Amino acid sequence: MIDITTALLVSVFAGFVGSLVGLGGAVIITPVLTFLGLDIRLAIAASMVAIIATSSGSASSYVRGGLSNIRAAFYLEIFTAVGAVIGALITSRITPNEEVYLYFFFAAFLMTSFYGIFGRRNREFSNVKQDGFARWLGLEGSYFDKPSGRTVDYKLTRPAAAGPGMFVAGIAAGMLGIGAGGFKVSIHELIMGMPSKVSTATSNFIIGMTALAGASVYFDSGLLYLNLAATLAIGTTIGSTAGARVLPRLRNRTVKALFLVVLGVLIVQMVYKGATLV
Amino acid sequence: MNVRSSFLQLGISWILRIGVVLSVIFEASGLLLNYFQTGSTSLGFTDQSLWRVRGGNFFDFAYSTAGSVFAGITAVELVSLGIATLMFTPYFRVIAAVFYYSVEKDWKYAAITVFVFAVITTALFVF
Numbered sequence: 001m002i003d004i005t006t007a008l009l010v011s012v013f014a015g016f017v018g019s020l021v022g023l024g025g026a027v028i029i030t031p032v033l034t035f036l037g038l039d040i041r042l043a044i045a046a047s048m049v050a051i052i053a054t055s056s057g058s059a060s061s062y063v064r065g066g067l068s069n070i071r072a073a074f075y076l077e078i079f080t081a082v083g084a085v086i087g088a089l090i091t092s093r094i095t096p097n098e099e100v101y102l103y104f105f106f107a108a109f110l111m112t113s114f115y116g117i118f119g120r121r122n123r124e125f126s127n128v129k130q131d132g133f134a135r136w137l138g139l140e141g142s143y144f145d146k147p148s149g150r151t152v153d154y155k156l157t158r159p160a161a162a163g164p165g166m167f168v169a170g171i172a173a174g175m176l177g178i179g180a181g182g183f184k185v186s187i188h189e190l191i192m193g194m195p196s197k198v199s200t201a202t203s204n205f206i207i208g209m210t211a212l213a214g215a216s217v218y219f220d221s222g223l224l225y226l227n228l229a230a231t232l233a234i235g236t237t238i239g240s241t242a243g244a245r246v247l248p249r250l251r252n253r254t255v256k257a258l259f260l261v262v263l264g265v266l267i268v269q270m271v272y273k274g275a276t277l278v
Numbered sequence: 279m280n281v282r283s284s285f286l287q288l289g290i291s292w293i294l295r296i297g298v299v300l301s302v303i304f305e306a307s308g309l310l311l312n313y314f315q316t317g318s319t320s321l322g323f324t325d326q327s328l329w330r331v332r333g334g335n336f337f338d339f340a341y342s343t344a345g346s347v348f349a350g351i352t353a354v355e356l357v358s359l360g361i362a363t364l365m366f367t368p369y370f371r372v373i374a375a376v377f378y379y380s381v382e383k384d385w386k387y388a389a390i391t392v393f394v395f396a397v398i399t400t401a402l403f404v405f
Contacts, residue, residue, distance in 0.1 A: 004309065004319040042323055049361060053298070056367045060294035063287050070286060074375060074390050081397040088401070137386070208368035209394065213401035215365065216336040227312070227329040228321050230305035230357045233364055237302055 002038050004231050011050055011232040015239025019058035020247055021259040022203030024051030024179030024211060025236050027266055042225060044177035045218040048211055050232035051179040055208025057240035058247075062201035065248060066143045069198055072156060072188075073205045075137055079163045080184070080206060083170020084213045091175050103274030106172050106183075110267045113186030114260065120189070121256050128193030130155040143198060147251045156192045165191060174214050179207030182266045185259060196252040196259070204240075286378045290371050297367030301360045308356030315353065328354050336365060336402045372398060 010032050014025030026047035033043040062068040090102075130140065139156035169183035181203045188199035218224045247255070313319060323330075331339060343358040372395045379388040 001320050001322070003321060004313075007321065039323070049364065052364055052368060053301070056294045056298045056364070060291050060298060063294065064291035066287065070290070070375070071387065074387060074394060077394045078390060078397075081394055081401070085397060085401050209372060209398060212365060212368045213398050216402045219331050219336050219339050220333050222325075222330065222333060224331040225321070225323055225327065225329045226331060226354065226357045226361055227309065228323075230309060230360055231321070233361070234302055234305055234309075237298055241298075 087174020
Protein backbone atom coordinates (compact mmCIF):
# COMPACT_ATOMS: atom_id res chain seq x y z
CA MET A 1 0.00 0.00 0.00
CA ILE A 2 1.33 3.43 -0.97
CA ASP A 3 1.50 5.93 1.88
CA ILE A 4 1.66 9.71 1.91
CA THR A 5 5.44 9.83 2.44
CA THR A 6 6.19 7.68 -0.62
CA ALA A 7 3.78 9.62 -2.84
CA LEU A 8 5.24 12.90 -1.56
CA LEU A 9 8.85 11.88 -2.28
CA VAL A 10 8.04 10.66 -5.80
CA SER A 11 6.12 13.82 -6.62
CA VAL A 12 8.78 16.21 -5.25
CA PHE A 13 11.29 14.56 -7.59
CA ALA A 14 8.84 14.62 -10.52
CA GLY A 15 8.02 18.30 -9.95
CA PHE A 16 11.71 19.20 -9.75
CA VAL A 17 12.64 17.40 -12.98
CA GLY A 18 9.43 18.58 -14.67
CA SER A 19 10.13 22.24 -13.97
CA LEU A 20 13.66 21.91 -15.42
CA VAL A 21 12.64 20.29 -18.71
CA GLY A 22 9.11 21.64 -19.26
CA LEU A 23 7.08 18.60 -18.25
CA GLY A 24 4.28 18.17 -15.74
CA GLY A 25 5.87 15.13 -14.14
CA ALA A 26 3.21 12.52 -14.97
CA VAL A 27 5.83 10.76 -17.07
CA ILE A 28 7.66 10.02 -13.79
CA ILE A 29 4.80 9.77 -11.28
CA THR A 30 2.57 7.34 -13.17
CA PRO A 31 5.14 4.58 -13.88
CA VAL A 32 6.74 4.81 -10.41
CA LEU A 33 3.44 4.63 -8.52
CA THR A 34 2.27 1.82 -10.82
CA PHE A 35 5.52 -0.03 -10.13
CA LEU A 36 4.83 0.38 -6.39
CA GLY A 37 1.49 -1.37 -6.83
CA LEU A 38 -1.03 1.40 -7.55
CA ASP A 39 -3.69 0.84 -10.23
CA ILE A 40 -2.40 2.74 -13.30
CA ARG A 41 -5.79 4.40 -13.89
CA LEU A 42 -5.74 5.92 -10.37
CA ALA A 43 -2.15 7.07 -10.89
CA ILE A 44 -3.02 8.79 -14.19
CA ALA A 45 -6.10 10.52 -12.73
CA ALA A 46 -4.18 11.93 -9.74
CA SER A 47 -1.19 12.85 -11.93
CA MET A 48 -3.37 15.06 -14.12
CA VAL A 49 -4.15 17.23 -11.09
CA ALA A 50 -0.49 17.19 -10.00
CA ILE A 51 0.56 18.49 -13.45
CA ILE A 52 -1.40 21.67 -12.77
CA ALA A 53 0.56 22.15 -9.55
CA THR A 54 3.89 21.68 -11.36
CA SER A 55 2.83 24.20 -13.97
CA SER A 56 1.59 26.83 -11.53
CA GLY A 57 4.49 26.32 -9.09
CA SER A 58 7.20 26.85 -11.68
CA ALA A 59 5.39 29.25 -14.02
CA SER A 60 4.85 31.82 -11.25
CA SER A 61 8.64 32.31 -11.17
CA TYR A 62 9.22 31.90 -14.90
CA VAL A 63 6.55 34.44 -15.85
CA ARG A 64 7.85 37.03 -13.38
CA GLY A 65 11.43 36.45 -14.55
CA GLY A 66 10.41 36.90 -18.21
CA LEU A 67 11.44 33.34 -19.16
CA SER A 68 7.94 32.24 -20.28
CA ASN A 69 6.84 33.75 -23.58
CA ILE A 70 3.19 34.47 -22.79
CA ARG A 71 2.18 35.45 -26.34
CA ALA A 72 3.61 32.26 -27.79
CA ALA A 73 1.98 30.28 -24.97
CA PHE A 74 -1.53 31.58 -25.66
CA TYR A 75 -1.16 31.28 -29.44
CA LEU A 76 0.02 27.65 -29.12
CA GLU A 77 -2.62 26.85 -26.49
CA ILE A 78 -5.31 27.34 -29.18
CA PHE A 79 -4.10 24.14 -30.85
CA THR A 80 -3.25 22.21 -27.68
CA ALA A 81 -6.58 22.90 -26.02
CA VAL A 82 -8.56 21.75 -29.06
CA GLY A 83 -6.25 18.73 -29.38
CA ALA A 84 -6.74 17.82 -25.70
CA VAL A 85 -10.53 17.83 -26.10
CA ILE A 86 -10.33 15.69 -29.26
CA GLY A 87 -7.81 13.37 -27.55
CA ALA A 88 -10.22 12.83 -24.67
CA LEU A 89 -13.01 12.08 -27.17
CA ILE A 90 -10.76 9.64 -29.08
CA THR A 91 -10.01 7.73 -25.88
CA SER A 92 -13.69 7.08 -25.30
CA ARG A 93 -14.45 6.14 -28.94
CA ILE A 94 -11.64 4.04 -30.41
CA THR A 95 -10.81 0.36 -29.91
CA PRO A 96 -7.49 -0.84 -28.40
CA ASN A 97 -6.50 -2.12 -31.88
CA GLU A 98 -6.81 1.35 -33.34
CA GLU A 99 -5.10 2.85 -30.28
CA VAL A 100 -1.91 0.89 -31.05
CA TYR A 101 -1.31 2.99 -34.17
CA LEU A 102 -1.58 6.20 -32.17
CA TYR A 103 0.97 5.08 -29.57
CA PHE A 104 3.43 4.15 -32.31
CA PHE A 105 2.71 7.45 -34.05
CA PHE A 106 3.49 9.31 -30.80
CA ALA A 107 6.69 7.27 -30.38
CA ALA A 108 7.77 8.08 -33.96
CA PHE A 109 6.97 11.78 -33.38
CA LEU A 110 9.13 11.82 -30.24
CA MET A 111 11.96 9.88 -31.92
CA THR A 112 12.10 12.50 -34.67
CA SER A 113 12.24 15.18 -31.96
CA PHE A 114 14.98 13.29 -30.13
CA TYR A 115 17.02 13.15 -33.34
CA GLY A 116 16.47 16.84 -34.05
CA ILE A 117 17.35 18.06 -30.55
CA PHE A 118 20.29 15.66 -30.28
CA GLY A 119 21.73 17.32 -33.40
CA ARG A 120 21.47 20.73 -31.69
CA ARG A 121 22.57 19.60 -28.23
CA ASN A 122 25.68 21.82 -28.16
CA ARG A 123 23.96 24.93 -29.49
CA GLU A 124 23.69 27.46 -26.64
CA PHE A 125 21.70 30.18 -28.44
CA SER A 126 19.79 29.97 -31.70
CA ASN A 127 19.53 32.77 -34.21
CA VAL A 128 16.38 32.47 -36.31
CA LYS A 129 15.03 34.58 -39.13
CA GLN A 130 11.49 35.59 -38.19
CA ASP A 131 8.79 34.97 -40.80
CA GLY A 132 5.90 37.35 -41.53
CA PHE A 133 3.25 35.53 -39.49
CA ALA A 134 5.53 35.38 -36.42
CA ARG A 135 6.19 39.12 -36.80
CA TRP A 136 2.44 39.76 -37.05
CA LEU A 137 1.91 37.77 -33.84
CA GLY A 138 4.75 39.62 -32.13
CA LEU A 139 6.54 36.42 -31.21
CA GLU A 140 9.81 37.60 -29.72
CA GLY A 141 11.21 38.32 -26.31
CA SER A 142 14.22 38.68 -24.08
CA TYR A 143 15.48 37.26 -20.82
CA PHE A 144 18.49 37.70 -18.57
CA ASP A 145 20.78 34.70 -18.94
CA LYS A 146 22.59 34.20 -15.63
CA PRO A 147 25.34 31.81 -16.83
CA SER A 148 26.48 34.20 -19.60
CA GLY A 149 25.64 37.33 -17.58
CA ARG A 150 23.81 39.05 -20.46
CA THR A 151 20.31 39.79 -21.70
CA VAL A 152 19.39 37.51 -24.59
CA ASP A 153 17.03 38.86 -27.24
CA TYR A 154 15.35 36.20 -29.35
CA LYS A 155 12.82 35.94 -32.16
CA LEU A 156 10.55 33.01 -32.97
CA THR A 157 9.52 31.75 -36.38
CA ARG A 158 7.14 29.38 -38.23
CA PRO A 159 4.11 29.60 -35.88
CA ALA A 160 1.91 28.26 -38.70
CA ALA A 161 3.90 25.01 -38.78
CA ALA A 162 4.04 24.79 -34.98
CA GLY A 163 0.22 24.86 -34.75
CA PRO A 164 -0.43 21.35 -36.17
CA GLY A 165 2.45 19.99 -34.04
CA MET A 166 0.88 21.43 -30.91
CA PHE A 167 -2.45 19.95 -31.97
CA VAL A 168 -0.79 16.49 -31.93
CA ALA A 169 0.67 17.33 -28.50
CA GLY A 170 -2.84 18.19 -27.31
CA ILE A 171 -4.22 14.90 -28.61
CA ALA A 172 -1.45 13.05 -26.74
CA ALA A 173 -2.27 15.00 -23.56
CA GLY A 174 -6.00 14.27 -23.80
CA MET A 175 -5.52 10.60 -24.64
CA LEU A 176 -2.76 9.71 -22.23
CA GLY A 177 -3.53 11.90 -19.24
CA ILE A 178 -0.23 13.77 -19.44
CA GLY A 179 0.78 17.40 -19.93
CA ALA A 180 2.63 16.36 -23.12
CA GLY A 181 5.50 18.73 -22.27
CA GLY A 182 7.90 16.44 -24.16
CA PHE A 183 6.01 17.08 -27.37
CA LYS A 184 5.64 20.80 -26.71
CA VAL A 185 9.28 21.52 -25.89
CA SER A 186 10.33 19.67 -29.05
CA ILE A 187 8.03 21.80 -31.22
CA HIS A 188 9.12 25.05 -29.55
CA GLU A 189 12.76 24.32 -30.20
CA LEU A 190 12.76 22.48 -33.52
CA ILE A 191 10.09 24.42 -35.39
CA MET A 192 9.98 27.83 -33.72
CA GLY A 193 13.65 28.14 -32.75
CA MET A 194 12.91 28.89 -29.10
CA PRO A 195 15.91 28.95 -26.70
CA SER A 196 15.85 25.85 -24.44
CA LYS A 197 15.17 27.68 -21.17
CA VAL A 198 12.39 29.78 -22.72
CA SER A 199 10.98 26.58 -24.20
CA THR A 200 10.94 24.85 -20.80
CA ALA A 201 9.36 27.86 -19.09
CA THR A 202 6.75 28.36 -21.83
CA SER A 203 5.87 24.66 -21.83
CA ASN A 204 5.42 24.79 -18.04
CA PHE A 205 3.05 27.72 -18.54
CA ILE A 206 1.02 25.90 -21.22
CA ILE A 207 0.72 22.46 -19.59
CA GLY A 208 -1.35 23.82 -16.71
CA MET A 209 -4.06 24.97 -19.13
CA THR A 210 -3.91 21.77 -21.19
CA ALA A 211 -4.01 19.56 -18.08
CA LEU A 212 -6.98 21.53 -16.77
CA ALA A 213 -9.02 20.54 -19.82
CA GLY A 214 -7.85 16.93 -19.50
CA ALA A 215 -8.24 16.63 -15.71
CA SER A 216 -11.93 17.39 -15.87
CA VAL A 217 -12.50 14.02 -17.56
CA TYR A 218 -11.31 12.28 -14.42
CA PHE A 219 -13.80 14.00 -12.10
CA ASP A 220 -16.56 12.04 -13.76
CA SER A 221 -14.62 8.79 -14.01
CA GLY A 222 -14.70 7.75 -10.33
CA LEU A 223 -10.92 7.25 -10.56
CA LEU A 224 -9.89 10.42 -8.76
CA TYR A 225 -8.95 10.10 -5.07
CA LEU A 226 -8.47 13.49 -3.47
CA ASN A 227 -6.00 12.33 -0.80
CA LEU A 228 -3.61 10.99 -3.48
CA ALA A 229 -4.14 13.98 -5.81
CA ALA A 230 -3.51 16.45 -2.95
CA THR A 231 -0.36 14.65 -1.80
CA LEU A 232 1.02 14.61 -5.34
CA ALA A 233 0.04 18.26 -5.86
CA ILE A 234 1.87 19.33 -2.67
CA GLY A 235 4.92 17.32 -3.73
CA THR A 236 5.07 18.66 -7.28
CA THR A 237 4.56 22.21 -5.99
CA ILE A 238 7.57 21.84 -3.67
CA GLY A 239 9.66 20.20 -6.39
CA SER A 240 8.74 22.62 -9.16
CA THR A 241 9.26 25.69 -6.96
CA ALA A 242 12.77 24.43 -6.17
CA GLY A 243 13.39 23.59 -9.84
CA ALA A 244 12.29 27.06 -10.91
CA ARG A 245 15.13 28.51 -8.81
CA VAL A 246 17.66 26.22 -10.46
CA LEU A 247 16.69 26.58 -14.16
CA PRO A 248 17.80 30.22 -14.64
CA ARG A 249 21.32 29.22 -13.46
CA LEU A 250 21.64 26.39 -15.98
CA ARG A 251 23.05 26.70 -19.48
CA ASN A 252 20.74 25.97 -22.41
CA ARG A 253 22.81 22.96 -23.46
CA THR A 254 22.49 21.45 -19.93
CA VAL A 255 18.70 21.82 -20.17
CA LYS A 256 18.81 20.15 -23.61
CA ALA A 257 20.82 17.21 -22.25
CA LEU A 258 18.36 16.72 -19.37
CA PHE A 259 15.45 16.94 -21.78
CA LEU A 260 16.96 14.29 -24.07
CA VAL A 261 17.16 11.84 -21.15
CA VAL A 262 13.50 12.41 -20.26
CA LEU A 263 12.51 12.25 -23.94
CA GLY A 264 14.21 8.83 -24.17
CA VAL A 265 12.14 7.60 -21.21
CA LEU A 266 8.97 8.94 -22.84
CA ILE A 267 9.73 7.14 -26.13
CA VAL A 268 10.22 3.84 -24.27
CA GLN A 269 6.88 4.38 -22.49
CA MET A 270 5.03 5.01 -25.78
CA VAL A 271 6.53 1.95 -27.46
CA TYR A 272 5.80 -0.16 -24.37
CA LYS A 273 2.17 1.00 -24.23
CA GLY A 274 1.72 0.28 -27.93
CA ALA A 275 3.42 -3.11 -27.69
CA THR A 276 1.28 -4.23 -24.74
CA LEU A 277 -1.86 -3.48 -26.77
CA VAL A 278 -0.79 -5.52 -29.83
CA MET B 279 10.36 43.32 -21.65
CA ASN B 280 8.29 46.46 -22.15
CA VAL B 281 6.27 48.09 -19.37
CA ARG B 282 2.92 46.86 -20.70
CA SER B 283 3.93 43.24 -20.90
CA SER B 284 5.45 43.46 -17.44
CA PHE B 285 2.01 44.33 -16.03
CA LEU B 286 0.58 41.15 -17.54
CA GLN B 287 3.56 39.11 -16.35
CA LEU B 288 3.26 40.48 -12.81
CA GLY B 289 -0.52 39.95 -12.75
CA ILE B 290 -0.33 36.36 -13.95
CA SER B 291 2.61 35.64 -11.67
CA TRP B 292 0.62 36.85 -8.64
CA ILE B 293 -2.46 34.84 -9.63
CA LEU B 294 -0.29 31.72 -9.88
CA ARG B 295 1.51 32.46 -6.64
CA ILE B 296 -1.66 33.11 -4.62
CA GLY B 297 -3.39 30.05 -6.14
CA VAL B 298 -0.46 27.76 -5.40
CA VAL B 299 0.01 28.99 -1.81
CA LEU B 300 -3.72 28.79 -0.98
CA SER B 301 -4.11 25.33 -2.54
CA VAL B 302 -1.11 23.94 -0.65
CA ILE B 303 -2.38 25.44 2.63
CA PHE B 304 -5.84 23.86 2.17
CA GLU B 305 -4.50 20.50 0.98
CA ALA B 306 -1.85 20.21 3.70
CA SER B 307 -4.33 21.27 6.42
CA GLY B 308 -6.82 18.63 5.26
CA LEU B 309 -4.23 15.86 5.14
CA LEU B 310 -2.86 16.85 8.56
CA LEU B 311 -6.35 17.01 10.07
CA ASN B 312 -7.02 13.54 8.69
CA TYR B 313 -3.75 12.28 10.18
CA PHE B 314 -4.63 13.68 13.63
CA GLN B 315 -8.10 12.13 13.45
CA THR B 316 -7.10 8.68 12.14
CA GLY B 317 -3.39 8.38 13.05
CA SER B 318 -2.75 6.86 9.64
CA THR B 319 -0.64 8.03 6.69
CA SER B 320 -1.74 5.25 4.33
CA LEU B 321 -3.73 6.11 1.21
CA GLY B 322 -6.66 3.71 0.93
CA PHE B 323 -8.46 3.33 -2.41
CA THR B 324 -11.87 1.73 -1.98
CA ASP B 325 -15.11 2.57 -3.79
CA GLN B 326 -16.62 3.66 -0.45
CA SER B 327 -13.73 5.98 0.41
CA LEU B 328 -14.75 9.53 1.33
CA TRP B 329 -11.76 10.74 -0.71
CA ARG B 330 -13.16 9.38 -3.98
CA VAL B 331 -14.75 11.90 -6.37
CA ARG B 332 -18.03 10.34 -7.40
CA GLY B 333 -18.81 11.87 -10.77
CA GLY B 334 -19.97 15.13 -12.33
CA ASN B 335 -17.83 17.72 -14.07
CA PHE B 336 -15.34 20.08 -12.47
CA PHE B 337 -17.86 22.86 -11.92
CA ASP B 338 -20.19 20.38 -10.13
CA PHE B 339 -17.25 19.46 -7.91
CA ALA B 340 -16.36 23.10 -7.21
CA TYR B 341 -20.00 23.98 -6.49
CA SER B 342 -20.55 21.07 -4.10
CA THR B 343 -17.22 21.84 -2.39
CA ALA B 344 -18.26 25.46 -1.84
CA GLY B 345 -21.61 24.28 -0.46
CA SER B 346 -20.14 21.73 1.94
CA VAL B 347 -17.52 24.17 3.25
CA PHE B 348 -20.30 26.41 4.55
CA ALA B 349 -21.89 23.38 6.24
CA GLY B 350 -18.72 22.68 8.26
CA ILE B 351 -15.07 21.98 7.62
CA THR B 352 -13.78 18.39 7.54
CA ALA B 353 -10.50 16.99 6.27
CA VAL B 354 -12.07 15.93 2.96
CA GLU B 355 -13.62 19.36 2.44
CA LEU B 356 -10.34 21.16 3.14
CA VAL B 357 -8.55 18.98 0.58
CA SER B 358 -11.42 19.46 -1.92
CA LEU B 359 -11.09 23.21 -1.45
CA GLY B 360 -7.36 22.92 -2.15
CA ILE B 361 -7.89 20.91 -5.35
CA ALA B 362 -10.61 23.31 -6.57
CA THR B 363 -8.32 26.31 -5.86
CA LEU B 364 -5.47 24.60 -7.70
CA MET B 365 -7.62 23.94 -10.76
CA PHE B 366 -9.05 27.44 -10.84
CA THR B 367 -5.52 28.91 -10.90
CA PRO B 368 -4.75 28.28 -14.63
CA TYR B 369 -8.37 29.14 -15.42
CA PHE B 370 -8.05 32.55 -13.77
CA ARG B 371 -4.79 33.21 -15.58
CA VAL B 372 -6.62 32.85 -18.91
CA ILE B 373 -9.36 35.20 -17.67
CA ALA B 374 -6.70 37.71 -16.56
CA ALA B 375 -5.11 37.58 -20.03
CA VAL B 376 -8.49 38.10 -21.74
CA PHE B 377 -9.10 41.11 -19.50
CA TYR B 378 -5.60 42.53 -20.02
CA TYR B 379 -5.55 42.24 -23.81
CA SER B 380 -9.08 43.67 -24.05
CA VAL B 381 -8.19 46.69 -21.90
CA GLU B 382 -5.04 47.20 -23.97
CA LYS B 383 -7.17 46.92 -27.14
CA ASP B 384 -4.81 44.24 -28.45
CA TRP B 385 -7.67 42.58 -30.32
CA LYS B 386 -5.48 39.92 -31.90
CA TYR B 387 -4.51 38.44 -28.55
CA ALA B 388 -7.86 39.26 -26.98
CA ALA B 389 -9.44 36.99 -29.63
CA ILE B 390 -6.81 34.28 -29.08
CA THR B 391 -7.29 34.25 -25.30
CA VAL B 392 -11.09 34.33 -25.59
CA PHE B 393 -10.91 31.28 -27.85
CA VAL B 394 -8.66 29.43 -25.36
CA PHE B 395 -11.01 30.41 -22.53
CA ALA B 396 -14.02 29.10 -24.49
CA VAL B 397 -12.37 25.74 -25.27
CA ILE B 398 -11.25 25.16 -21.68
CA THR B 399 -14.63 26.19 -20.26
CA THR B 400 -16.39 23.83 -22.66
CA ALA B 401 -14.06 20.99 -21.69
CA LEU B 402 -14.68 21.64 -17.99
CA PHE B 403 -18.44 21.61 -18.51
CA VAL B 404 -18.78 18.76 -20.99
CA PHE B 405 -16.39 16.18 -19.51
